Each structure stands twice: as structure tokens, then as C-alpha cells.
Amino acid sequence: MDDDPGLTRLIERELRREGFQTAGVGSGLDATEWLKHHRADLLLLDLKLPDMEGPALIESMVAMGRSVPFIIITGQGDERVAVDMMKRGALDYLVKDVNFIEFVPTVVRRALSQLDKEHRLAAAEADRHRLEQEILHISELEQQRIGRDLHDDLGQQLAGLSIMATMLSRSLASRAAPEVPEATKITELLKKTVAMTRSLARGLHPVAAEPDGLMSALHDLATRM
Structure with missing residues (x-):
């Protein structure tokens, strides 16, 4: 999601070209409404939206129980804020520069790969715990x-x-x-x-x-x- 509709379309086109399914919105309210009825694997979130800032939207999603992994998109000069957002759970961040668009698929793919590893690790841990309980019961x-x-x-x-x-x-x-x-x-x-x-x-x-x-x-x- 980005406050610039043209940039949002460019990002979507680049991601779809790489095989990703996308849905673009232009405001925090639109994002909140969309998430009430849909499931997202990952968000590309602009730090500054027309109706709210990125951190406020993240807090809103957590409050409504729809927390989604996210990547921050920020303008040049806002890198420090992006780093702060990573401390709040962002998987990565992108800076809007000349070559910004071409890096989007790579960063998205890396984030999704990280999420997949975490999910598999969590599943393996759950299986290990279940096996330990079964062994304990048999013992x-x-x-x-x-x-x-x-x-x-x-x-x-x-x-x-x-x-x-x-x-x-x-x-x-x-x-x-x-x-x-x-x-x-x-x-x-x-x-x-x-x-x-x-x-x-x-x-x-x-x-x-x-x-x-x-x-x-x-x-x-x-x-x-």
C-alpha cells in the first residue's frame, strides 16, 4: 500500500510479472477494510499514508487481531524510522530511489522465504513437542x-x-x-x-x-x- 496510486500500480505490475498475487490500496482505512475480508501473506507498507502513518496502521491491525508480516517502504532520509519499524517487527525495508522498483520482487521473495522457514521451524518444534509427550506417555x-x-x-x-x-x-x-x-x-x-x-x-x-x-x-x- 502506498499513497501514490501510480507507484502502487508499478509495484503490483513488477510483482505480478514475477508470479505474485497482489492487491493494492491507497490508505490505512482501505487496508483495514480489505484485511477484514481477506488474508495477506505479506504487506508492503508505506510509512506515510494519506490518513495515517505506518506505525499506527500496524497497531490497528494488531488490535483487530489481523497482524500481518510487513515490509516498510520509505522515502530517502527516513531510513532511521524504517530501522525503528524493523524493531517493531518489520521483516525488511525498501527506500524509494531510482532503482527501487526492480528490487521489490527480490526483497519480497526473501521475506516470504524467511516466513516459510519460520513456519516450518514452528511446525517442527510442535512435532517435537508432540513426540516428547507421546514418549513420556509411553514411558x-x-x-x-x-x-x-x-x-x-x-x-x-x-x-x-x-x-x-x-x-x-x-x-x-x-x-x-x-x-x-x-x-x-x-x-x-x-x-x-x-x-x-x-x-x-x-x-x-x-x-x-x-x-x-x-x-x-x-x-x-x-x-x-
């Missing part, structure tokens, strides 16, 4: 599975062995058998192992003990022995 499920296995299988098997070892120790003690000290050590070791297994299982996946879980484990042990 949590696997952790829970291991916790359940420890609790339901190994933990209850060890608990059954611990009870059997306790009963054996008592039986040996009642007969004053010489194996009592060794049996007692085995019983204590099994109790510690059961406690460690349960603690590890709770850390991996807190589970509620099933009422008949221990009895099932004991029955299975008795069958195997």
Missing part, C-alpha cells in the same frame, strides 16, 4: 506396567516365601533344631526383600492390594512345591 505406561508386575507377581511371590520361611523358622525353633539361626536369617532377608519390592512397586505405580492376591500367590507356590 509412564511402561513404568506403571512394571510397577504392577512387581506388585502382583514378584511382590506377592516373595511375600508367600516370607510367610513360609517364618513358619519354617518357628517349626525349627520348636524342635530346637541347629538350623534355626540360618532359617531366621533367611526369614529376615525375605522380609527386607518384600519391603524393598513393595516400595519400588509403589514408586513406579501405586496400586491397591487385591484381597485375594496373596492367597492366590500362596496357592500357586504350594502347587509348585
Whole structure:
């Protein structure tokens, strides 16, 4: 958009010759109305429009939620203002000089290439984040599975062995058998192992003990022995 209709037509003609689709307007109000009903990939924005200056138009677009990437077009002597606009988000700027028109397609193409890279980078970052979340979810499920296995299988098997070892120790003690000290050590070791297994299982996946879980484990042990 530019306050000079003739210059706007020249810019459009040069860009269309290079394969770009264009729409030209001559004021900030026209630009605002056009953006309410259309989508633009990039704006060529003159710093000084008939009804408002470039910075005011950018603020207006942001306020209406229609922020569009833009390139500043400025007259000679306004380069400092153009640099300030780049700090506000402009992708580049063009100075109206003798060779101004022929540089427009190159600057536009460079800006669009930059935008494309940024979009692809953002998409890759989103994919990476999604993949991290999926891996984390799978890891949590696997952790829970291991916790359940420890609790339901190994933990209850060890608990059954611990009870059997306790009963054996008592039986040996009642007969004053010489194996009592060794049996007692085995019983204590099994109790510690059961406690460690349960603690590890709770850390991996807190589970509620099933009422008949221990009895099932004991029955299975008795069958195997």
C-alpha cells in the first residue's frame, strides 16, 4: 500500500510479472477494510499514508487481531524510522530511489522465504513437542506396567516365601533344631526383600492390594512345591 496510486500500480505490475498475487490500496482505512475480508501473506507498507502513518496502521491491525508480516517502504532520509519499524517487527525495508522498483520482487521473495522457514521451524518444534509427550506417555505406561508386575507377581511371590520361611523358622525353633539361626536369617532377608519390592512397586505405580492376591500367590507356590 502506498499513497501514490501510480507507484502502487508499478509495484503490483513488477510483482505480478514475477508470479505474485497482489492487491493494492491507497490508505490505512482501505487496508483495514480489505484485511477484514481477506488474508495477506505479506504487506508492503508505506510509512506515510494519506490518513495515517505506518506505525499506527500496524497497531490497528494488531488490535483487530489481523497482524500481518510487513515490509516498510520509505522515502530517502527516513531510513532511521524504517530501522525503528524493523524493531517493531518489520521483516525488511525498501527506500524509494531510482532503482527501487526492480528490487521489490527480490526483497519480497526473501521475506516470504524467511516466513516459510519460520513456519516450518514452528511446525517442527510442535512435532517435537508432540513426540516428547507421546514418549513420556509411553514411558509412564511402561513404568506403571512394571510397577504392577512387581506388585502382583514378584511382590506377592516373595511375600508367600516370607510367610513360609517364618513358619519354617518357628517349626525349627520348636524342635530346637541347629538350623534355626540360618532359617531366621533367611526369614529376615525375605522380609527386607518384600519391603524393598513393595516400595519400588509403589514408586513406579501405586496400586491397591487385591484381597485375594496373596492367597492366590500362596496357592500357586504350594502347587509348585
